[in-house]
Amino acid sequence: MKFRLMLLPLALAACSQTPPDHADGAPAATASTSVPAPAPAPASSAPAAAFDTATLAKYHWRLTEATGGDGKRIDALFVRPDHPLQLDFVRDRLSVGNACNRLGGNFSVQGNRLKLGQMAQTMMACADPALSALDSAISQRLQGQPKIQLKDEGNAPTLSLAGDNGDTLVFTGDPTAETRYGGAGETVFLEVAPETKPCSHPLIPNKQCLQVRERKYGANGVVESSGEWQPLYQDIEGYTHEPGVRNVLRVKRFAVKHPPADAPSTAYVLDMVAESAIAPQKK
Structure with a gap:
């Protein structure tokens, strides 16, 4: 009876030992072992590239194309063939030349949209009704927050303004005197x-x-x-x-x-x- 009591602690100690390692040195797997899944790669948080407003200031932008949502030329914007509509961006201000009046207002580019503040204009009266209507025609399209795109592919750079109604205006850049x-x-x-x-x-x-x-x-x-x-x-x-x-x-x-x-x-x-x-x- 005394002999059996001495063996019992030894048996309990043997049950509590860590399982032996494999021959290759790796620990043996047990039913309770869990392998954590790899953490997912973090999503890219790089900010979108800012619009290049510095290039806008280097050129006089003269209207060369204008098409409506129906694909037809917007003739109302070309009533002065010898003096096409011109946009100039100086610091944070946009001015419009070669309309009936001189127009202008503060601007910003937010995302891919041109946002223009309240426009001011001179108060000249033009005898030609088509020329008088030109002020409103260009002002409405600029204040509609059109999508803006700038391309510089080696020759003259182009500036495109696309309205949500399908109107697309394309301006070609002519270097300013400062440039x-x-x-x-x-x-x-x-x-x-x-x-x-x-x-x-x-x-x-x-x-x-x-x-x-x-x-x-x-x-x-x-x-x-x-x-x-x-x-x-x-x-x-x-x-x-x-x-x-x-x-x-x-x-x-x-x-x-x-x-x-x-x-x-x-x-x-x-x-x-x-x-x-x-x-x-x-x-």
Whole structure:
């Protein structure tokens, strides 16, 4: 009887031992062993690429195509064939040129949508009813939050605006003066005399030059000084002179990098006509 009591603790100890390992060193599997499933790969959380608004500011965007949801050309947007509708994006503001009036408003690009704030416009009256209707025609399509797409495939870049009603407008980019000359330029005011005068030009016989002088204004908008009249041996980009009309122009003056030997080192680009008056006839 005493012998049997001594064996009982040994038997209990043998039952509690860990199962032996396999010969290859791996632990033996038991019925209670569970292998955890691999964690799923995390979903990509990379943000969508921001729209390239910097490229918008580098070009004048001129309307070249416009089709409706029926696939037909929207003729109402092409009433000025020689001066197509033009969009300009400067910082956070969009302006529309070559309509009846000048239109503009603050803009943003959210996702793939162009969002435009309340638009303001000048109050010019246009005799042509089709031209008057152009303001409303382009304004409605811009304020409808169209989908915006920018493509730059080597030639001229294109900007597409697609409305939810199926209208699609395509604009082609023309580099701004700042893009072409590589800088912001200097804003100056030039008074242009009513009449041109003969001037000596090495490459253009019988050249007629604009007579200009620079104006400087004070903080109150009053003219502080005017320079001496002098011939301008080059054109002002965007300006067409009408004989007998005196103009004050706000222009951008750019330094031309590496100009040819026979070309000017400065370029003038019209920003706006600040004043215009018909000169009195000489008796």
